[in-house]
Amino acid sequence: MIGCFGKLPSSADFVSLHGAAEEVCEFDAWLQSSLAAMRYRDDWQALFDALPMCFFTYRARNGNWLLGGLLSSRDASQRRYPFFIFQLLKGDDSTGLVNPFTLGELFSAQIKPMLHQAVQGADCTRLFERIKALRPLQGQDLDLFRRVHAKFLHDFSFTDVARALHGSWPGFDSATALAHLQLGRASLLGDFAGGIELPLPAERGLKNPTADLWLTWLARMSEHRALPAVSLLADDFMHPQLYCFPARHASCAYRLLSGCADPRQHLELLSPLTTVPRLHDYDRPLEHVIDQFVDALDATPV
Template sequence: MIGYFGKLPGNADFISYRATSEDLQAFDECLQVGIRRLMEEERWEMHFDGIPRCSFLFRASPQHWLVGEMASSRDASGRRYPLMTFQRLPYQVQGDAFQAPWTLCEVNARCAGEIMQDAIYGHGQPTRFADALQALRPLNDGDLNLHQRLHARLLQELRLCDISEAMSKGYPEFIANAVLQRMTGLRQLCERAPMPPVVLPLPAEQALMRPVADIWTHWLTLIAPAPMSLLLLVHDFMRPRLLAFSQGNTSRVHRLLAGLAPRQERFDVLEPFDRFEPSLVQTALPDPGQSIGSCMARYAGYDDRT
């Protein structure tokens, strides 16, 4: 079932439905820590209010993802906290199979996002907000299996040059070979240390934004030394992006969302290396016409025969 938790401008305190699970309590704690870190900044309320709406994946247990939408909000007294909708999904990893959670949740995410924006900016009542959410169809095992197959097909059909072309409008600085070298550098870093918070660009084109988010998430799943704890798809108009956090790094989440995190607190694949990395000069670069599955096989250890 779809639940909700957070604050609405017309209410004096938190509103909630199906919000008693340990998963949500862990996510709430993660957000509270992030907000406290943000409060150390001057005019932190302005920065909080300016954070775009996000889709999220939060993994509090080995068995489940908490998936949903999140937007900056406040209560009637002006106390800041996000408003979020959520659903629990099983976390399944079988070899190189991948669930493609971002495209899986696309329809519900779009509808929930519109409902949330109406509630926050239209001063909607909690009952109307709740009724609108309950009209959405919860995801089931059939959805999971379908999108897993679609993702595997996408890896074989989508080419590196297709992603480069899709990125060109919002990210003219996107250069495929440079990004591949950065991803190789990230893989080498993950072999000797925990994964830092990672920032990855996404196409602004709606048809490709979530599929590319699934590709990046799959890629990170293959190279990260431990399962990721939190992923955020940031709906930032022409420059959407994916943020990925490992366990222990989520305290920086709101600083990164607000654009206040210094360079040493993140790994952005569009930024140059801090120092020259001789090993990456030897990296063989692929034909831009290669499929993404072939690129992942070379750079992330994906078995593209599956």
């Protein structure tokens, strides 16, 4: 199922195509709580309007997934709320989902211009027709892109990823980044109501695979090897980032995206450390570096 929900300048209220689905209602409530948590600021509307497009994954309580993209918008009365286009993946179909951003790359490319045109006042009827014409992901797509992700983990090293990250994040240091992840393990295993901020390369061919790399890394660190409940890929032109929220009750997404979150609400990988971080064999394939990292975690008390 493919649909949309949110506010548009061409409508006086919410617009919806399959927006009454249980999973969409859940995601809507999550967005509403995140937006409400930022409204205490006098400049919240300006912060909201300036945010980049985000591509998202959301795991509903029933085990189904939403994949899609969202963009800050408003209705005809200037009331702010995002507009998003989504695709629903049933839990049975998405079993073993490990690489949602690579899997949804074509879908994201198709909906990106639609989102821009929609928030600029495009006709809703024509927009709905274009959304209905989109091809939903099939089981064979999941199998194919799961193999693509496995090949990426086998063929690329962490040195390759770090080199790509330096173009957008010159201060990225491999040892420091992984040390931050290690220090954040207790939060990940606990009931952490914040988010994790992860840098991505601006290079088009590596942005989504690196996002899925971070998701795989976090899943391996989690108690049940599960992907974070919610992830947002902020598609900033020069400084893309991935924001992961292990718990659905986290309400700090918009504060993180706009850079006004309390430091206790997020973990990030770029700030310097006072201790000397542990070194890993970064020239080995990514799958090996992840295994080495997780083995070291398992040998360290939380």
